Amino acid sequence: MTQLIFNLFNGVIIGAFYALMALGLSLILNLSGVxxxxxxxxxxxxxxxxxxxMPHIGFWGALVAAPLLTGLLGIAIEWLLIRRTYxxxxxxxxxLTFGLAFIFEDVSRYIWGAQSVxxxxxxxxxxxxxxxxxxxxxxxxxxVALVALAVAALYLLLTRTRIGIRIxxxxxxxxxxxxxxxxxxxxxxxxxxLGVYLAGLAGxxxxxxxxxxxxxxxxxxxxxxxxxIVGGLGSLPGTLLGGILIGVASGITSVYFASATExxxxxxxxxxxxxxxxxLLGEEGRLQ
Amino acid sequence: xxxxxxxxxxxxxxxSHILDSVTLEVGEGEVVALLGRxxxxxxxxxxxxxxxxxxxxxxxxIFGEAVTGWPPYRIAALGVGxxxxxxxxxxxxxxxxxxxxPVARPGPWTxxxxxxxxxxxxxxxxxxxxxxxxxxxxxxxxxRALLLNPRLLLLDEPSQGLAPLIVQxxxxxxxxxxxxxxxxxxxxxNVRAAVAVADRAYVxxxxxxVYEGAAAALGADEARVRTLAGASAEKWEAVx
Numbered sequence: 092m093t094q095l096i097f098n099l100f101n102g103v104i105i106g107a108f109y110a111l112m113a114l115g116l117s118l119i120l121n122l123s124g125v126x127x128x129x130x131x132x133x134x135x136x137x138x139x140x141x142x143x144x145m146p147h148i149g150f151w152g153a154l155v156a157a158p159l160l161t162g163l164l165g166i167a168i169e170w171l172l173i174r175r176t177y178x179x180x181x182x183x184x185x186x187l188t189f190g191l192a193f194i195f196e197d198v199s200r201y202i203w204g205a206q207s208v209x210x211x212x213x214x215x216x217x218x219x220x221x222x223x224x225x226x227x228x229x230x231x232x233x234x235v236a237l238v239a240l241a242v243a244a245l246y247l248l249l250t251r252t253r254i255g256i257r258i259x260x261x262x263x264x265x266x267x268x269x270x271x272x273x274x275x276x277x278x279x280x281x282x283x284x285l286g287v288y289l290a291g292l293a294g295x296x297x298x299x300x301x302x303x304x305x306x307x308x309x310x311x312x313x314x315x316x317x318x319x320i321v322g323g324l325g326s327l328p329g330t331l332l333g334g335i336l337i338g339v340a341s342g343i344t345s346v347y348f349a350s351a352t353e354x355x356x357x358x359x360x361x362x363x364x365x366x367x368x369x370x371l372l373g374e375e376g377r378l379q
Numbered sequence: 380x381x382x383x384x385x386x387x388x389x390x391x392x393x394x395s396h397i398l399d400s401v402t403l404e405v406g407e408g409e410v411v412a413l414l415g416r417x418x419x420x421x422x423x424x425x426x427x428x429x430x431x432x433x434x435x436x437x438x439x440x441i442f443g444e445a446v447t448g449w450p451p452y453r454i455a456a457l458g459v460g461x462x463x464x465x466x467x468x469x470x471x472x473x474x475x476x477x478x479x480x481p482v483a484r485p486g487p488w489t490x491x492x493x494x495x496x497x498x499x500x501x502x503x504x505x506x507x508x509x510x511x512x513x514x515x516x517x518x519x520x521x522x523r524a525l526l527l528n529p530r531l532l533l534l535d536e537p538s539q540g541l542a543p544l545i546v547q548x549x550x551x552x553x554x555x556x557x558x559x560x561x562x563x564x565x566x567x568x569n570v571r572a573a574v575a576v577a578d579r580a581y582v583x584x585x586x587x588x589v590y591e592g593a594a595a596a597l598g599a600d601e602a603r604v605r606t607l608a609g610a611s612a613e614k615w616e617a618v619x
Contacts, residue, residue, distance in 0.1 A: 272482035
C-alpha cells in the first residue's frame with residue numbers, strides 16, 4: 092500500500108514535469124507551428140544555470156533568475172534562427188531544433204562535464220514531512236505546489252492580459268491577428284520565450300529531484316510530446332491533463348510491472364488515439 | 380490626398396497569377412464598391428492592400444504613405460480596418476476577448492461604443508465566438524475592426540450567408556460609417572445593395588479591372604448588373 096502511494100506520488104511529480112515541459116512545447120507549437128526538439132536542451136540549460144548561480148545568489152535566487160535567463164536566451168535564439176523557419180516546410184524547424192538539442196547537450200558537457208554535478212536543495216526542503224510516508228519530502232511537495240502555481244499564473248496570463256488573449260487568438264488565426272494591428276513577429280518571440288521559460292523552470296526543479304547531468308532533458312522530452320498528443324493538439328488544458336495522466340500511469344505501472352514503466356505511456360497514447368484521434372481535449376480537425 | 384491608391388497590382392498565389400495590373404483608388408470619405416464574380420480576384424485585391432498577400436509588382440499608398448511590402452500590423456496601425464471574408468472571428472475566445480485582440484488606436488470608437496452600436500453583441504459578451512450566429516459574427520468582425528478607429532475600412536463580402544433582414548442591418552452600418560467620415564472599400568456579391576450604398580464602383584473580371592465609374596450608372600445598367608450578380612440578383616429582388 093505504502094509502495095503504491097509512493098509510486099502514485101512519484102507519478103504526480105513526474106507528471107507535473109511532463110506537464111510543465113509539454114505546456115511550453117504546446118504554446119510554441121500552437122502559435123508558431125514549430126515542434127521544438129531543443130526544449131529538453133533548454134530544460135538542461137535552466138538547471139545548469141541554476142547550479143552555477145546557486146553559490147552566488149542561493150537556491151531561491153537561482154529559482155527566480157535561471158528560468159528568466161533561459162527564457163531570454165530562448166528569445167534570442169528564436170530571433171536569430173527559429174523565426175527564419177516560419178511559414179516554411181516543417182522539416183526546416185525540425186532539423187534546426189534537433190540540431191540545437193545536440194548543441195545544447197554538448198555545450199553542457201563541455202562546460203559542466205559529463206558526470207552528474209552535486210545539486211544542492213535547501214535543507215529546509217529536504218526533510219520528510221511525515222515518518223510513515225518518508226518519501227513525501229518538503230521538496231517534493233514544494234515542486235508540485237510550484238508547478239501548480241506556474242500553471243495558475245500561465246492561465247491568468249492567457250485569459251486576463253491582452254498579450255495572452257492575443258496569443259490564444261493567434262493560435263486560432265494568426266493572419267487575422269496581424270491585420271488587427273498586432274506585431275505577430277514580436278508576439279511569437281515573446282511566446283517562444285514564455286515556453287522556454289517554463290522549460291527552464293522545469294529544469295531548475297527537476298534537477299533537485301532527478302540529479303543533474305547533460306542528458307536530463309532528453310529523458311523528459313519524449314513523454315512531453317506524448318502528453319501533448321494524449322491531451323489533444325491545440326488544447327492547453329488537454330496538455331496539462333495529458334502530462335499528469337501519463338506521469339501517474341507510469342508511476343502505477345512501476346509497482347505492478349516495472350519493466351513496462353516507459354512503454355506504458357506509448358501504449359496509452361495508442362489507446363487514446365484509437366478511441367479519440369484528436370486526443371482527450373483536442374480541437375477537431377487540428378491534425379489535418 | 381486619397382485614402383487608398385493601388386497602382387498596377389500584380390499578385391500571385393504561388394505560381395498562379397491572380398491580379399493583373401489592378402489599379403483603383405478610394406477618396407477620403409468615399410464609399411467604393413469592388414464587384415465581380417466568384418474568383419475574379421476581389422479578395423486577393425483586399426489581401427494585397429492589407430499586406431497579407433503582398434503584390435509582386437505595383438504599389439499601394441494609404442493616406443499618402445507608400446506601404447507596399449509593409450507587414451499587416453503596420454498597415455493596420457495607419458488606421459486600416461479589415462473585415463475579412465467569412466468574418467474570421469476567434470471562435471476559441473469569448474466575445475469580450477475578441478474585442479481585446481485589436482491594438483486600439485485613439486479615437487471615438489471604444490469597446491463601450493461598439494457595444495452601443497451592436498446591442499445584440501452586448502447581450503452575449505461571455506459567449507465564445509463560435510457560438511454566435513452568422514449575423515452576430517459579422518457584427519463582431521466589424522466591431523473588432525472599428526476598435527482600430529479606422530480611417531479606411533475594407534469589407535469583404537459582409538452580407539455573405541446572412542438572412543435578408545441582417546443584410547439590411549449590415550448595409551445600414553456601412554451607411555453610418557460614411558456619415559462618420561470613414562472611407563470604405565466594399566467587396567460584395569450583392570450587387571444591387573452595394574451600388575445603392577456606394578459612390579463609385581469597380582468591376583473585376585479574371586484579375587483585371589473591366590469597369591470603373593459612378594455606382595449609380597452601374598446600377599442603372601440592368602444587363603450588366605444581371606451578369607455580375609448571377610443568381611444573387613434574383614435573391615435581392617425577392618427581399619425588396
